[in-house]
Amino acid sequence: MKTTIKEVAKEAGVSISTVSRVLNGRDRVSRHTINRVREVIEKLQFQPDFVARTMIMKRTSTIGLIVPQLSNEYWALMSEVIQDELWARGYTTLICSTDNEPDKENAYLRMCSERRMDGVIYCSSPHYGLAAGEQIEALKTAGIPLVSLDPNIAGVSCVIGDHLQGTYIAVEHLIRLGYGRIAYIGGPAVSIEREFGYRKALMMHGYTVDESLIRVVQGQSFADGYEGLQSLRASGIAFDALFCGNDLLAFGAIKAMEEAGIRVPEDVAVVGYDDIFSARLFKPSLTTVRQPIQDIGQELVQLLLASLETEPERRTVRKIVIPTELIVRESSGSGQMKA
Structure with missing residues (x-):
């Protein structure tokens, strides 16, 4: 039979309201009383009625x-x-x-x-x-x-x-390293400001945005990055660097390049976004924007x-x-x- 709060109060020698205050942890109760009530709760294996407490307290925690x-x-x-x-x-x-x-x-x-x-x-x-x-x-x-x-x-x-600025500094990094054909893989599942940052960096450094270098993917997964890179390769368009809307997209793209015999970074430089823990473990370790x-x-x-x-x-x-x-x-x- 389920133990009631009344039985806990009787065993602990306190009032029902004192047991309630201990359970809710809201009002001041002496440390001695708190310990005593908790001992009785454990002894009697008392489990508060969650629904009843929610109705009384008007909160669920x-x-x-x-x-x-x-x-x-x-x-x-x-x-x-x-x-x-x-x-x-x-x-x-x-x-x-x-x-x-x-x-x-x-x-x-x-x-x-x-x-x-x-x-x-x-x-x-x-x-x-x-x-x-x-x-x-x-x-x-x-x-x-x-x-x-x-x-x-x-x-x-x-x-x-600050996705626009984060992407801007990432693409600017590639530009300053001398890369001139920078592709982009991203889409609606990552912030649109990352694409805006990519475009802004190119334009601010005197480059024309080549729409053929942009691949819009629907998700944000490894598979989406892999497919985005496959699409870029299938188009025959030359690129020497790639910015990806997140790190998983970058991992997928690098895998696709590895299978095609394209070396990173010797043939194509890659930058991701987020700096998840795997970014430092991946081979090659991933340059990325840390959130x-x-x-x-x-x-x-x-x-x-x-x-x-x-x-x-x-x-x-x-x-x-x-x-x-x-x-x-x-x-x-x-x-x-x-x-």
């Missing part, structure tokens, strides 16, 4: 985390950072991977609203808006705090990587907790831009440095 793809190391690491940050503050995390499918994203957002999550961290694919708009509005109407990573949503606080995952995750959590502690009508919208850094490794080669 659970945060929904929506990410595009856990098989991508960047999102796996980001999820781990966010989960650890929330855990340290007394929250559990429900991680939902959408696999870049709008219907899944829509369903997960609706679930966060229906289950009355305390808040939601929304790390969508950059082409936000197809399926999620209605559910985003439902969360806002319900007063459930929401923060986003990258999608710039009206009325929602966000953390945004500070730890900093981004912490900023997202701090933004969300600030909203949780503020009444809905008093919440302000904040936008935090995270700077990036070029990490130079083997894959971009030494080239012939220009003055």
Whole structure:
């Protein structure tokens, strides 16, 4: 038979409200009493009724985390950072991977609203808006705090990587090394600002953007990078360097070149984006644009907790831009440095 909170209180010699305060960890209770109640809870194997507690406290201590793809190391690491940050503050995390499918994203957002999550961290694919708009509005109407990573949503606080500048410095690095035919592999699953940064760097250094050197892929995986490079090769277009919208795309492209007998960086220099842990282990080690995952995750959590502690009508919208850094490794080669 299930142990009740009344039995725990009787065994511990305290009131039911004291047991409740210990369970919720909100009010001041002496250390001696806390230890005594916890000993009795363990002894009687008491398990609080989650649904009842949620109804009484009007909170779940659970945060929904929506990410595009856990098989991508960047999102796996980001999820781990966010989960650890929330855990340290007394929250559990429900991680939902959408696999870049709008219907899944829509369903997960609706679930966060229906289950009355305390808040939601929304790390969508950059082409936000197809399926999620209605559910985003439902969360806002319900007063459930929401923060986003990258999608710039009206009325929602966000953390945004400086993708345009990050890509600009990466492509400029290739230009300064003397490369003149720089190709691009990216698409809607990575920030459009990365393509803008690629175009801006070429134009600012006097190059004409050759559209035939740009390959738009639908995903952000190893396979997408592999296929993008195959498409470039099939076109017969010459290129001596390649910028990829993320590191996984770069890995796939390098693999395709390796199979074709194209050497990196001797024949083609390659630069990626994100600086996932594998970038330093890959052969050749990958030159890439570092996004500070730890900093981004912490900023997202701090933004969300600030909203949780503020009444809905008093919440302000904040936008935090995270700077990036070029990490130079083997894959971009030494080239012939220009003055």
